Amino acid sequence: MPFSVIPSKAWKDSLGPQALTTMSENLRYLRRASAREHRWSNGQHNAFEVPRIVGRIVANAWTGSYTSKFIFSHLGTGQYRFVFAADGNVALSVGSLDPSLLRVQLNSLRENPVPYLATYTTYFSAGLLYLDVFVRRLTSTLGVAGNAWALIDGDVDVAIHCPPVPDAITYAALPQAFTRGVSLPAVASNAADWATQVQEAGEIQRILSAEHVSTTGEHNVLEVAKASGLVTWNGTAYSTTSSTITGITRVSAGSLQLTHATWVTPTGAFVSPDYARTNGGSPTAPIIVNARQQTTGIMNVYIYAWDQVNLWWQVADADFFIAMHGG
Amino acid sequence: VATYTKIPKPTSANYALGYQTFNTATQNQLALRDAWALRHGAVDFQPPPANAQSRPDWTTWLGRHNDERIPRDVVYVRPRVSGASYAVDMLAGHHATAVSRFAAGAYFVRVLGLQNYWGVAAIAAGNLAVWAMARSDYPPYGSTSQSGIWVFTYSMGASSLVAVDAPFTLAVYGS
Numbered sequence: 001m002p003f004s005v006i007p008s009k010a011w012k013d014s015l016g017p018q019a020l021t022t023m024s025e026n027l028r029y030l031r032r033a034s035a036r037e038h039r040w041s042n043g044q045h046n047a048f049e050v051p052r053i054v055g056r057i058v059a060n061a062w063t064g065s066y067t068s069k070f071i072f073s074h075l076g077t078g079q080y081r082f083v084f085a086a087d088g089n090v091a092l093s094v095g096s097l098d099p100s101l102l103r104v105q106l107n108s109l110r111e112n113p114v115p116y117l118a119t120y121t122t123y124f125s126a127g128l129l130y131l132d133v134f135v136r137r138l139t140s141t142l143g144v145a146g147n148a149w150a151l152i153d154g155d156v157d158v159a160i161h162c163p164p165v166p167d168a169i170t171y172a173a174l175p176q177a178f179t180r181g182v183s184l185p186a187v188a189s190n191a192a193d194w195a196t197q198v199q200e201a202g203e204i205q206r207i208l209s210a211e212h213v214s215t216t217g218e219h220n221v222l223e224v225a226k227a228s229g230l231v232t233w234n235g236t237a238y239s240t241t242s243s244t245i246t247g248i249t250r251v252s253a254g255s256l257q258l259t260h261a262t263w264v265t266p267t268g269a270f271v272s273p274d275y276a277r278t279n280g281g282s283p284t285a286p287i288i289v290n291a292r293q294q295t296t297g298i299m300n301v302y303i304y305a306w307d308q309v310n311l312w313w314q315v316a317d318a319d320f321f322i323a324m325h326g327g
Numbered sequence: 328v329a330t331y332t333k334i335p336k337p338t339s340a341n342y343a344l345g346y347q348t349f350n351t352a353t354q355n356q357l358a359l360r361d362a363w364a365l366r367h368g369a370v371d372f373q374p375p376p377a378n379a380q381s382r383p384d385w386t387t388w389l390g391r392h393n394d395e396r397i398p399r400d401v402v403y404v405r406p407r408v409s410g411a412s413y414a415v416d417m418l419a420g421h422h423a424t425a426v427s428r429f430a431a432g433a434y435f436v437r438v439l440g441l442q443n444y445w446g447v448a449a450i451a452a453g454n455l456a457v458w459a460m461a462r463s464d465y466p467p468y469g470s471t472s473q474s475g476i477w478v479f480t481y482s483m484g485a486s487s488l489v490a491v492d493a494p495f496t497l498a499v500y501g502s
Contacts, residue, residue, distance in 0.1 A: 012346075026360070027356070036388075100405065118449070191342050194337060224396065272461045286479070
């Protein structure tokens, strides 16, 4: 049933039973809306496409969402490990998950003016699910023939996706229909039904409030990006159609700053090169894009292209897509 | 704009329900509906697709996230060798519905149900110096006229780039 707007009542207007029954139907609608991709128990997002965890590996430590019961370690130079014990992380509940169902977005944070790469591996062993993250940087010199890379301790933004977890949905039984000709005070069960409606609306508001701004519905959680968009280069200047990227400053070739609303740290980004839509270029031209926050309101973006004639990496301007997260 | 106002839960069967409380309750429902609809689908029912080539409009389904800042899909693509030939498989998601391998390190992930879309790819072969880039297929490239995202994966040779097959996660953003 769709949501039905109920006209406001005035003094001496009848309150039921049709209006009260419509209220019940509206609550069922809201219940379905809230429970489809959120946990009824705590309001957390519960969909494959919404990251369950977003944060950053920084200085060999983890900073981000869900730090409690989170097993994280530094394996060696440029290698980091997350362990998801069967009971080790209540938020994920991925104890016996097929490793291919643990899916990841990564963004290396440039620390020196060369491109960085991050990769990952998942595997299941002895009852534990592992996620290893590797960070590499170019050790060849920009503009000099060569393509040597080495593992390095570097910061990396990580988003972890996994399938929805089962959730015990404890619905109250909403009244099917109110009866004509009886008033709420006159029939105890009707009073209880009204109480159930009041409680149900409160439950849905509680779920909404968990990870959204309750007054507007806007997301307000680290796992959901607060700004995103396609940034294009036309050979002279960068531009975007995104309403959440409020400014673009090109610092130099392959180096730019994106301005966005101020967020609480840590802020991170996930970024990918796109076609050069307005400036020609080969669709297969190898390009690496790294992002690193400058301040809580500015994201630095660094772009490198592989020169297929001279066989070297060099700074370059290019189109890219970016999603930026902040607390 | 309606706002949510907490209503005391009645504790007595003799609770007298007045029109003002009733109006508050209906305003609460409106506030909840508007808040959920801001970044989630609000259509409670949709007819099935007319043919196999179309998909339900997942972006408007009740309760589904409906914001270009949130991935619409996240799929895992796994190339594999089958005898002398290569294959690639992927569990279809809501919008990323199929994958094809066109050459070593060149994959096309078909995307349905989104008008604008982009991908963010991450290589799932951590012990290798391999990197992936995802590019939405606009303007069209290669031998396909379908809507989708190209993903190219490269291994870092000492002095060159080598297209190489590697598994990866692809997060699909769009609207």
